[in-house]
């Protein structure tokens with residue numbers, strides 16, 4: 455009996471050491487990645503100030519970038535990850551109200567955050583989808599920043615917080631969970647030339663990147679990734695359900711979140727914001743997606 459207890463004690467001690475070593479490794483690796491310094495210089499982009507450009511920026515923010523999904527309807531910031539012990543992460547107040555970046559952020563600061571996922575301190579932002587926004591062309595990015603500068607001031611709705619627990623850290627090391635923004639940005643990848651907006655395949659292909667379709671549904675749009683650890687992204691290629699859809703089905707799905715079979719698409723798929731796309735934009739995406747090679751779920 456005594457012997458057995460002694461054995462159990464040793465096993466428990468070994469387990470504790472293993473767990474502590476594991477945790478230590480996870481923290482050491484994530485801290486190194488979180489503290490990495492990135493170059494702070496950015497390419498310059500012309501920021502227009504005319505009313506038409508600001509209106510264009512508003513639409514790009516509301517329908518393509520879908521910034522409100524994470525920054526809140528008044529852009530004053532909100533909690534984006536709240537899982538008991540997993541992580542507690544807030545976004546930022548993008549306005550010039552209390553705790554906001556507007557008013558102090560320079561053009562370069564906006565470009566660095568949006569294109570590189572890097573904050574003013576030269577370190578990575580958390581969970582900010584810069585790998586998608588990297589693909590906004592200069593005209594669109596300029597209009598977006600022009601609009602952000604006109605946001606009415608709103609005081610921050612929640613205090614900034616970036617508490618990332620051990621499980622979230624481990625998950626971020628082992629899966630494509632997009633916790634850290636900067637390492638995901640395809641720095642150096644050619645950015646698209648200005649594609650004339652309109653209901654064309656080319657414009658649909660352009661929108662699919664800054665619009666986040668490829669971030670969640672994968673480069674080949676065949677889906678298969680688990681998003682936010684909750685729902686598997688659907689296969690958008692003609693090899694999946696969409697192969698049987700018509701353009702009208704697609705329009706309805708994006709506008710109302712309802713599939714042709716009547717089921718509702720999870721709001722992890724940001725259709726409540728994507729529905730703000732114009733008919734031309736939605737049509738362009740359909741023309742593009744409908745013409746890509748058929749793949750199985752998750753096929754590269």
Ligand code: HEC
Pocket residue numbers: 515519520521522523524525534543544545546548555564567568573574578579580581582583587598602616
């Ligand atoms: C998936 C959620 C998500 C979306 C969508 C999103 N953001 Fe963010 N954003 C965040 C989070 C979270 C932070 C805070 C990151 C941090 O504190 O490390 C952030 C930070 C930022 C910052 C940097 C703030 C600072 O303090 O330096 C800017 C600028 C920004 N976002 C702009 C935008 C714009 C513009 C859009 C839309 C085009 C957008 N974001 C869409 C999650 C998001």
Ligand code: HEC
Pocket residue numbers: 662665666667668669670671681685686687688689690694695696707708713718719720721722723724728739
């Ligand atoms: C934040 C991640 C995310 C982004 C960004 C995103 N999607 Fe999705 N999408 C999903 C997920 C997850 C599902 C599966 C939802 C479900 O199973 O209920 C989905 C489902 C869909 C569906 C329904 C397909 C089916 O067979 O059920 C369509 C259509 C769709 N997405 C199109 C798009 C398009 C077009 C874009 C770009 C404008 C896009 N998505 C951007 C995550 C995303």
